Amino acid sequence: MQTPEFKERFFNEDAELPYGVTPGEVRAAIKGFYDFYDDLNRFLMREDHGRIETVLRANNALSDFIGNAATEELANASDALIVNQKPDGFPDLLPTNHDAYAEQDFEVHHGEHGIETKCSKSNGGWQAHNNEEAWFVVFRYERGDPEDDIEDMAPIRFVQVLAANLTEDDWSHSGRSGDSRRTITSSIIKSGMDKLRSNPIYEDPEYITGRASPRERYRENHAEFDPVFADEHPEYVTEQTELGDD
Known part of the structure; x- marks a missing residue:
């Protein structure tokens, strides 16, 4: 089984991040995810369960797993951040030195300070439920061909990790009307994509778009x-x- 490799040449130590978070801590988070992913797959394969990519076949389920694990790893790597203790709270990561958050035991329904994370195979058009104003870190990944033999399948790897402070004007909002059950979403538009792509923390140049x-x-x-x-x-x-x- 192939092990994902962090490539130092793809790492931008001068990327801008808030709250005292450093690019080096993002590097540690990526490496931490790779170690966890590798250990998990070796266990699953040893027990004849396949691998995480074959257990979580739907792309959204796999993206949720990768995003949650990467978010946890970033919180573990940085003393400046803690995972929001509120399930589905916003943002995903909260600054540890925020007194009001500490009084709530870092269980925040919707806060104005922190970092929201996104994870996707897509090269753009990332979505949220509202036009959010916050710092975002986007983990973009590639996975192996699900038709390949599980031993030969290429590993999950991050091809871009991007960061930017987005405003409400960096989103387009799609509501619903009448009896529609369509999920209400907001999508990052050109201005927001430019902010993110202009501030890569980790980037395979083959995936610059x-x-x-x-x-x-x-x-x-x-x-x-x-x-x-x-x-x-x-x-x-x-x-x-x-x-x-x-």
Whole structure:
């Protein structure tokens, strides 16, 4: 069975994060998730139960598992954060030095401070139930082909971990009318996607996406922290990158 690998070249130590959280703590969270995922799959396979990707066949169930586990790992890695003790509370991670939250035992239905996490295979259009104003960390992942033999299946791996402070204007809201039972959702729009893609904490350059002009900017940004990408694509190396490498 293949083990997921954290690649240092994909890590951006200068990414911006709030509440004293550091990119290094996100790195620890990714590695912690990889270790947990690897241990879990080895146990499942040893007991002839398959692997987590075959147990949780629906993409939304798998995304929920990955997102919850990654959120827990980030809280474990950072003294600045604690998991919101309210089931389905907002945001997912709360700052530990917030007195009002501490008085509630960090069980917050809807707070104004903290980090909400999202997890998806999609390259954009991530959703929430409302137009939320908060810091978001998005874990984007890839998984192996479910038709492959479980021993040969490529492991789950993160291809982008993005962070941004989103406002209500960074969302579009889709309500419902009449007798519709459609789930009310809000989707991150172009402005919010640009904020997230402009601040990668971890990023495989093969998964950089966006419209032509912004995509070129994201690649220039990536070249500033990924020396292999910079060597392979000198067209994206800017004067700022060259100065940073001296």
